Structure formats: structure tokens, C-alpha cells
Amino acid sequence: MTDTTTRRYTRDRERTDEQENEESETDEQVVCPECGGNLASDTEHGETVCEDCGLVVEEDEIDPGPEWRAFDSREKDEKSRVGAPTTNMMHDKGLSTNIGWQDKDAYGNTLSSRQREKMQRLRTWNERFRTRDSKERNLKQALGEIDRMASALGLPENVRETSSVIYRRALEDDLLPGRSIEGVATASLYAAARKAGTPRSLDELTKVSRVDKDEIARTYRYIVRQLSLEIQPADPESYVPRFTSDLGLSEEVERRARQLLGNAKEQGVHSGKSPVGLAAAAVYAASLLTNEKVTQSEVSEVANISEVTIRNRYHELLEAEEDAPGV
Numbered sequence: 001m002t003d004t005t006t007r008r009y010t011r012d013r014e015r016t017d018e019q020e021n022e023e024s025e026t027d028e029q030v031v032c033p034e035c036g037g038n039l040a041s042d043t044e045h046g047e048t049v050c051e052d053c054g055l056v057v058e059e060d061e062i063d064p065g066p067e068w069r070a071f072d073s074r075e076k077d078e079k080s081r082v083g084a085p086t087t088n089m090m091h092d093k094g095l096s097t098n099i100g101w102q103d104k105d106a107y108g109n110t111l112s113s114r115q116r117e118k119m120q121r122l123r124t125w126n127e128r129f130r131t132r133d134s135k136e137r138n139l140k141q142a143l144g145e146i147d148r149m150a151s152a153l154g155l156p157e158n159v160r161e162t163s164s165v166i167y168r169r170a171l172e173d174d175l176l177p178g179r180s181i182e183g184v185a186t187a188s189l190y191a192a193a194r195k196a197g198t199p200r201s202l203d204e205l206t207k208v209s210r211v212d213k214d215e216i217a218r219t220y221r222y223i224v225r226q227l228s229l230e231i232q233p234a235d236p237e238s239y240v241p242r243f244t245s246d247l248g249l250s251e252e253v254e255r256r257a258r259q260l261l262g263n264a265k266e267q268g269v270h271s272g273k274s275p276v277g278l279a280a281a282a283v284y285a286a287s288l289l290t291n292e293k294v295t296q297s298e299v300s301e302v303a304n305i306s307e308v309t310i311r312n313r314y315h316e317l318l319e320a321e322e323d324a325p326g327v
Contacts, residue, residue: 032057088164089147089157091140096130099123135171138181142167145185145210152208153200155193163192170223179219182210187219191229199234201276203304236261236270239279239303246302247283249292256286260317267320273313280305281313 030039037052041061048058070076086093099122103111111119131137143164150160166188170176176184186209193200206213224231237258244254260282264270270278280303287294296307303310 087161088168089143089160091136091143092130097126099126138176139168139171142171142181142185145182146189149186149189149205149208153189153193153204155189155198155200156196159189159192159196159198162195163189166191166223166227166229169227173226175223175226179222180211180215183215183219184223186211186216187223190216190220191224191231194231194234195229197235197238199238199275201304207304234275236275236278236282239276240283243279243283243299243302247287247294247298249283249287249294250290252290253283253286253292256290257282260285260321264317264320269316269320273316274305274309276303277305277309277313278317279303281310281317284310285314285317 032039032050032053032055034055035050035053037050039048039057040051041048046061047056049056068079070079086095099119103116103119105111131140146160146163167185170184186205190205202213202216205216209216240254240257261278280299284296284299296310299310300307
């Protein structure tokens with residue numbers, strides 16, 4: 001027997017031994033080591049038990065199934081999900097396919113010129129097929145505007161989602177004729193921000209919007225009335241954390257500003273006043289009272305409100321503080 005034949009025989013023998021070992025291990029896994037009975041998997045408790053003697057062979061097994069439970073086929077179909085979650089921030093709710101712009105294959109290699117031209121044509125047709133009619137094109141443009149403005153204003157994702165739902169309702173109720181897409185989108189974002197307790201002033205929205213302040217206010221009042229949105233008046237205290245953060249002030253200033261606004265509400269000073277002006281004046285007054293002084297111009301720039309308004313509201317807040325009981 002040659003050396004080559006000997007090595008080949010040895011490899012075949014080792015492979016045969018490995019297969020026998022695997023088969024024996026498999027047999028051991030399906031047979032109870034105590035009584036030789038059949039084993040069953042208990043998925044509810046994550047255990048493997050013997051059907052005859054009840055011996056627990058394995059425990060704390062990993063369950064690869066879903067984290068939810070379903071008691072009938074209808075409930076299973078409702079809870080089952082595949083892929084990314086749907087979102088109202090996209091006109092097709094994120095269910096369509098996107099073709100990447102990198103012009104690279106699955107291995108990261110750059111495509112040839114012929115393949116790049118082909119992918120560009122596919123992208124063009126894909127964009128055309130994603131919007132089937134004018135209503136979807138309208139929605140796509142509006143949701144893009146909402147996302148752009150929300151990013152510029154630093155609004156969280158829940159506000160973007162809510163504003164997208166408000167715009168969809170306005171589109172379904174046919175509230176857009178006679179109004180611009182940008183105007184309704186901006187008004188929807190303004191309403192969603194107030195509803196979520198993270199309001200932005202009309203001046204701030206006007207800076208990032210493509211429509212003027214009067215159109216935003218007019219469209220906002222219209223959609224709130226037509227859609228019966230329940231939106232509480234803006235609370236001056238909701239502006240305080242953002243102003244103190246932008247000015248680099250401490251939590252003590254924020255707490256003192258909230259206290260000033262609370263006294264103003266008890267005295268009725270806040271009635272008919274701009275919540276942004278009251279919040280800016282409260283932050284300015286609190287900074288002086290806590291010896292973390294900032295100038296009126298700095299507060300004016302952050303709050304986007306005039307220094308005259310800050311001075312007027314500042315004196316009113318101090319008077320309310322003096323008249324407050326227990327002071």
C-alpha cells in the first residue's frame with residue numbers, strides 16, 4: 001500500500017468515525033438517558049423533557065419564535081410582521097423598494113459604466129412607479145417639506161409622525177384646494193409640535209418655511225377648525241428648557257423661571273400675552289436673580305423676540321412675584 005493510499009484510507013476512516021459520533025450524539029439527544037424514552041420539547045417553558053418519566057434533560061433553551069402570542073389565525077396574521085415597520089412619514093408608508101445610489105454591487109465593487117447606466121434608468125422608473133397619481137405626488141412633496149423643516153427646528157420623530165398624519169387627514173378631507181402644499185405642511189408641523197408639548201413659535205417656523213407668517217397662521221386656524229384638533233394653548237413653561245439650554249444656563253435658572261411663570265399664572269398676568277415673550281422674560285429675570293447674568297440681546301436672539309417685549313414682560317413678572325402670597 002502506497003503512502004498516498006494510506007493517507008486517503010486514514011482520512012476516510014476519520015470521516016466515518018466523525019459521522020458515527022454525530023449519529024450517536026443525535027441518538028442521545030432524542031432518547032432519555034434514564035429510561036430510554038422519547039424526548040419532547042416544551043416551548044412554553046423552554047425545556048426538553050422525557051415523555052415517559054418526565055426527566056428534564058435541558059432547560060433555559062433559546063426560543064427563536066416571536067415575542068408575541070396568537071390564539072387564532074386572524075390574530076396571527078395581524079401580529080405577524082416582516083421587514084421594517086411602516087411609517088406615516090413616507091408617502092407609501094415605507095413599503096416600496098429603494099435603489100441605492102452608491103453604484104456598487106453586494107461585494108462593494110464599483111459597477112461598470114454599462115451597469116451604472118442601467119441602474120440609473122432603473123432608479124428613474126422606480127421613482128415614477130412609486131407615485132401613481134397626483135395625490136401621491138402631492139403627499140410625497142409635503143412629507144419631504146415636513147421632514148426638512150422638522151430637521152431644521154430640531155423636532156423629534158414623534159412630532160414628524162403626528163404632522164404627517166395631520167397632513168394626510170387634510171388631504172383626505174380635500175382641504176388643500178386654494179392653499180399651497182408648503183402652507184398646509186407648515187401648519188401641520190406647527191399643530192403637531194404644539195400637540196406634543198414641544199412648541200415652536202410662528203417666527204421660528206417662518207424662518208425655515210417657504211411661506212410667510214400670515215399664511216401659516218391662517219392655514220393653521222383653518223385645519224384645526226376643519227379637522228377638530230384638540231390643541232391646548234401653548235404653555236410658556238414648555239419654552240423654558242430650550243431657552244436655558246441654548247443660553248448655557250443651569251438647572252437652577254430653569255427652576256426659578258418656572259417659579260416666576262407659576263406666580264404669573266396665579267396672578268393672571270399671562271392672559272393675552274405671548275407665551276414666547278413670557279418664557280424669554282422669565283429666563284432673563286431668573287438669570288439675574290441667580291447671578292447667572294445674560295443680556296437681553298442674547299435672550300432676544302435665542303427666543304427670536306424683541307428686547308422691548310422682554311423688558312415689558314420682565315417688569316410684569318417681577319410685580320407678580322412681589323404680589324404673590326407668601327413672598
